[in-house]
């Protein structure tokens with residue numbers, strides 16, 4: 400097994416969806432800076448994410464839609480007819496300076512990760528995780544769907560069984576729509592019930608290997624541990640995928656403003672640790688996450704989990720300087736608690752496993768993968 404690889408790109412440092420948008424914050428750059436300050440990434444383990452070519456994006460996306468996103472970047476505006484049809488410049492998917500290059504780099508990262516896994520190992524595609532994008536339209540801040548592209552490429556390359564695990568607070572609707580019907584794919588999403596995009600309520604959509612696990616507000620560390628141990632691990636052990644993609648969005652954290660879920664970052668690290676050896680090739684991606692401190696601390700900890708670094712109780716001065724340098728125009732960002740600057744690990748959030756979570760186990764396991 401080769402050492403874990405980390406994919407990032409400098410493009411994200413200067414890129415913003417626009418002031419007032421939840422993705423106005425630093426995420427990829429903040430995480431890379433924090434990892435560097437912790438001295439957790441040997442230069443040999445870092446890879447610059449390439450821009451996906453249009454013909455690569457066409458592995459899932461409609462060529463006409465790809466051209467609309469390209470033209471949106473060139474012209475910095477979208478004709479009304481395209482806005483209505485493709486939701487670019489609408490519905491939270493703004494036209495911004497890198498509106499084509501940024502999502503094309505996110506997809507490029509996860510597609511390249513598959514190439515880099517020419518032998519068994521783990522790659523962290525930090526810019527990936529854009530799980531809401533549909534074949535011909537943007538959705539939920541996502542323009543191109545890196546997971547669908549990589550899973551399709553893996554199957555086209557001859558893999559017989561692949562798997563996708565989505566830990567984001569929101570249902571991985573674009574992935575389910577894009578590849579969930581393929582019998583070679585086991586597709587599991589754990590997400591908040593009743594939250595946008597309001598899909599993912601059906602536990603076992605007919606004719607698929609999709610498992611949707613909609614969980615209630617307040618979902619905490621013990622709830623997630625229960626689903627990972629009782630559902631996700633047994634299904635993956637039975638399925639024996641050749642490739643596993645884990646969408647590691649962190650908007651299910653208690654410190655994130657975009658969901659009612661209440662995890663500590665340690666619960667997500669434990670989930671990644673529990674599945675990372677269940678496929679010879681694993682790609683972990685980013686995803687949602689809208690509190691810059693919560694994102695950088697969580698994703699740096701995911702890298703530590705993958706790459707085998709010990710999480711310190713207190714971070715060294717250089718890492719604190721990175722965290723103190725972040726800013727967030729949000730009520731919760733006005734007076735950040737001190738531990739967002741000085742620690743990586745959140746206080747644990749234990750509790751009794753809820754009945755709603757327990758009730759998901761039997762139907763999810765029934766009949767095997």
Ligand SMILES: [Zn+2]
Pocket residue numbers: 567568569648650686687688
């Ligand atoms: Zn999300």
